[in-house]
Amino acid sequence: ASCSGGDWDVIIVGSGPAGLVLSDRMSEAGKKTLLLEQGGPSYYITGGRMRPDWLNGTDLSRVDVPGLYKSIFSVTDGNLICAPDIVNGYQGCTIGGSSAINAGLFFQPPASDWNLYFPEGWKNIDMQCAIEKVRAKQPSTDNPSQDGKRYLQSGFEAAKKWIVDGAGYKEVGLNDGPENHNKSKVFGHPVFNYEGGQRSGPVKTYLQSALQRPNFSIQTGTRVLRVIRDGETATGVDIQSRGANGTSSICIAEGGQVILSAGALLSPQLLMWSGIGDPTILTKLSASGLVNVPSQDWVNNTAVGDKVFDNPNTFIELYSESISSYNYNYNSPVPGDRDLYLQSRSGPYSFGSQTGAFWDFVQQGDDLVGCQGTIDSSGTMDYTKNGTITLNVYGTSGLRSFGRVSLDPKGIALPSSNFYSNPLDASAVATFIHKIFQALPPTLTPLNIAKNSTLEQLTTWISTWSPYTLGNVQHWSSSCRLETCVDSNTKVIGMQNLFVVDASIVAPLTTNPVMGVMIAAERAAERILALKK
Numbered sequence: 458a459s460c461s462g463g464d465w466d467v468i469i470v471g472s473g474p475a476g477l478v479l480s481d482r483m484s485e486a487g488k489k490t491l492l493l494e495q496g497g498p499s500y501y502i503t504g505g506r507m508r509p510d511w512l513n514g515t516d517l518s519r520v521d522v523p524g525l526y527k528s529i530f531s532v533t534d535g536n537l538i539c540a541p542d543i544v545n546g547y548q549g550c551t552i553g554g555s556s557a558i559n560a561g562l563f564f565q566p567p568a569s570d571w572n573l574y575f576p577e578g579w580k581n582i583d584m585q586c587a588i589e590k591v592r593a594k595q596p597s598t599d600n601p602s603q604d605g606k607r608y609l610q611s612g613f614e615a616a617k618k619w620i621v622d623g624a625g626y627k628e629v630g631l632n633d634g635p636e637n638h639n640k641s642k643v644f645g646h647p648v649f650n651y652e653g654g655q656r657s658g659p660v661k662t663y664l665q666s667a668l669q670r671p672n673f674s675i676q677t678g679t680r681v682l683r684v685i686r687d688g689e690t691a692t693g694v695d696i697q698s699r700g701a702n703g704t705s706s707i708c709i710a711e712g713g714q715v716i717l718s719a720g721a722l723l724s725p726q727l728l729m730w731s732g733i734g735d736p737t738i739l740t741k742l743s744a745s746g747l748v749n750v751p752s753q754d755w756v757n758n759t760a761v762g763d764k765v766f767d768n769p770n771t772f773i774e775l776y777s778e779s780i781s782s783y784n785y786n787y788n789s790p791v792p793g794d795r796d797l798y799l800q801s802r803s804g805p806y807s808f809g810s811q812t813g814a815f816w817d818f819v820q821q822g823d824d825l826v827g828c829q830g831t832i833d834s835s836g837t838m839d840y841t842k843n844g845t846i847t848l849n850v851y852g853t854s855g856l857r858s859f860g861r862v863s864l865d866p867k868g869i870a871l872p873s874s875n876f877y878s879n880p881l882d883a884s885a886v887a888t889f890i891h892k893i894f895q896a897l898p899p900t901l902t903p904l905n906i907a908k909n910s911t912l913e914q915l916t917t918w919i920s921t922w923s924p925y926t927l928g929n930v931q932h933w934s935s936s937c938r939l940e941t942c943v944d945s946n947t948k949v950i951g952m953q954n955l956f957v958v959d960a961s962i963v964a965p966l967t968t969n970p971v972m973g974v975m976i977a978a979e980r981a982a983e984r985i986l987a988l989k990k
């Protein structure tokens with residue numbers, strides 16, 4: 458059934474980083490733009506009021522305070538996290554998507570990511586405008602405390618002695634000029650998208666400028682079930698509003714567009730529920746009544762959900778007498794640190810527990826594999842003695858092991874990551890760890906893997922499951938790629954006016970994804986706005 462009589466030029470599904478960038482750019486271009494988000498309030502400014510008692514009387518919700526990041530991560534009340542009947546994965550379902558629950562790490566991908574892994578029109582030279590727009594609009598800092606002091610530096614200093622003095626990395630401003638943000642043998646203070654000692658991100662920037670415009674609206678508590686299609690033309694969306702019985706439809710104007718920014722797990726699900734995807738999956742879905750499009754109207758696109766990626770993660774616990782570990786506390790912060798934050802947005806609660814980050818590439822034949830290390834302020838699980846910190850090691854760009862977004866029997870997205878299914882990938886990450894272990898000073902001791910492990914032992918360790926290895930970091934991306942699932946204008950292949958713009962279209966990046974996703978969304982907005990009617 459087609460949808461008619463609507464007057465929206467653009468409907469955007471999902472208010473994550475990509476959906477918010479598009480909301481701003483589409484409304485700025487004069488389009489009557491509707492943003493639909495299934496979740497509810499997050500930051501104080503969006504109406505979020507969930508918080509520990511010590512924030513009473515402030516204009517802060519728990520989302521605004523960077524140091525509460527890990528407890529947002531674990532506290533399951535209050536609907537910030539997607540419920541299990543929405544997605545089989547740990548993701549944000551709230552205004553801002555996962556950018557409202559994440560650590561706020563904000564790293565610019567190196568030029569090589571665009572040049573190696575993106576198609577014509579998306580090479581580094583083509584991305585310059587989009588990069589500048591994000592850098593201009595989204596504040597970030599590597600010195601978040603408002604009193605100008607750096608806190609919890611004992612772990613940073615120990616890591617610097619190891620990685621810079623020992624392993625020969627260069628200490629740089631990690632998002633500074635092109636020669637420094639190449640992410641090749643560099644070490645530095647983490648960059649966060651915070652402002653004024655509080656979480657910033659696209660909710661505080663792009664969404665606020667969109668909201669100034671009369672031609673922009675956001676509707677929360679609204680879950681899109683499927684795109685309504687008239688053959689190759691999207692005409693609107695079927696929605697389910699929180700608290701309402703049954704479903705209803707919202708239609709676009711003639712010549713309008715629907716853009717899916719539901720994230721790398723949920724955009725593929727929405728496509729499949731709309732009869733666009735791999736016919737074997739669609740056949741199963743229609744048997745359970747979830748696809749109401751007759752099979753002759755399906756759009757056969759096997760790239761929907763294919764080659765989804767997350768970073769394989771290894772936790773290395775490190776101990777030194779010179780380190781003071783620091784644990785954040787949701788309800789009862791150390792009083793001095795609580796007051797420092799409340800009075801001057803300073804101290805440990807002005808950032809999200811990461812104290813250092815570094816990168817290198819491992820060359821394997823013609824392939825270049827990115828590896829990242831991020832240093833946290835405390836140990837974890839079996840290793841929480843004072844003096845312990847956690848080094849989080851990820852494999853990043855250039856890895857060759859991918860999974861697939863399939864759907865469970867209820868039709869809910871279920872990703873697989875298939876880490877190290879290509880053995881070269883385990884070998885690359887193990888090589889990175891092995892190299893830096895050669896430079897470990899006598900004062901710094903790994904606790905959960907022997908310092909003198911051979912490359913083979915490290916390869917086996919990282920690719921054998923344990924609480925410290927084969928972890929997902931929930932940086933899902935790459936599930937609806939440019940040129941196979943969508944074309945280079947981000948238009949779904951087989952459709953005329955349906956687009957996907959979010960982490961789905963982004964190839965595995967060398968860095969944590971948000972900044973790259975926002976840059977890709979800026980580029981997509983340029984391409985979509987340039988399309989001929």
Ligand SMILES: Cc1cc2nc3c(=O)[nH]c(=O)nc-3n(C[C@H](O)[C@H](O)[C@H](O)COP(=O)(O)OP(=O)(O)OC[C@H]3O[C@@H](n4cnc5c(N)ncnc54)[C@H](O)[C@@H]3O)c2cc1C
Pocket residue numbers: 470471472473474475476493494495496530547548549550551552553554555556558559560561562563564679680681682718719720721723724727930931932933959960961969970971972974
């Ligand atoms: C715990 C955690 C920590 C992370 N830490 C970092 C970090 O420090 N730095 C970094 O760069 N990255 C980090 N990431 C990853 C990063 O947050 C994501 O890559 C990024 O948010 C993806 O953006 P997106 O626009 O693709 O979509 P998402 O952020 O996934 O947002 C999608 C939005 O769409 C909504 N939606 C989905 N389906 C529907 C529907 N059918 N109807 C209506 N609305 C819908 C969802 O509710 C959600 O709000 C982290 C992720 C997690 C989960």
